[in-house]
Amino acid sequence: MLPLPPSSSSIPTCMRIHRTRHDRRIMREIRKFARLYDISVRFATGYQVRAPDGMLVDGFFDPPHKNKKGRLVIGGSRRERWYWISTVAHEFAHLLYWVFRGYQPGRSYFEQEFHAEILADRLLAHWGVHKTIRTAHRRNASTYLAWTLKTYSGKKRQIRNLHHAQLRLSM
Numbered sequence: 001m002l003p004l005p006p007s008s009s010s011i012p013t014c015m016r017i018h019r020t021r022h023d024r025r026i027m028r029e030i031r032k033f034a035r036l037y038d039i040s041v042r043f044a045t046g047y048q049v050r051a052p053d054g055m056l057v058d059g060f061f062d063p064p065h066k067n068k069k070g071r072l073v074i075g076g077s078r079r080e081r082w083y084w085i086s087t088v089a090h091e092f093a094h095l096l097y098w099v100f101r102g103y104q105p106g107r108s109y110f111e112q113e114f115h116a117e118i119l120a121d122r123l124l125a126h127w128g129v130h131k132t133i134r135t136a137h138r139r140n141a142s143t144y145l146a147w148t149l150k151t152y153s154g155k156k157r158q159i160r161n162l163h164h165a166q167l168r169l170s171m
């Protein structure tokens with residue numbers, strides 16, 4: 001016989017999979033903000049979503065092209081809350097860079113992801129999420145950045161940047 005699932009009250013909020021009222025407000029605000037820039041927003045239930053380049057990812061931001069609407073797509077609506085909201089913050093960070101700077105800072109993919117993770121961390125603080133979620137995000141971001149570096153390049157300067165990023169994320 002399978003063990004009974006724990007009652008929802010015994011699961012810490014950050015590990016629950018349902019969205020809180022606060023999350024729904026964040027989702028609403030993101031939709032409203034994105035609409036101003038002709039960007040559609042989709043919160044998908046699948047664990048991962050298919051990016052324009054065909055890759056399976058947690059989420060992606062595709063800015064508007066000539067006559068194509070922009071898209072912000074975030075998967076994992078049924079994942080643990082901390083993972084989901086950290087993905088929301090990361091992809092929204094890409095959108096914010098595009099809106100306010102017109103481009104993503106950083107010359108390499110690693111550097112762009114590094115900037116997105118730092119801004120995502122600030123967004124999580126701004127949204128007032130619980131500190132356990134921020135800690136989980138930072139840990140996950142460090143791992144992700146290390147993976148990005150290994151996968152996409154291996155230059156010395158970028159390794160220094162990784163240490164710099166990890167330091168900033170561990171504060």
Ligand SMILES: [Zn+2]
Pocket residue numbers: 090094112113116
């Ligand atoms: Zn990213």
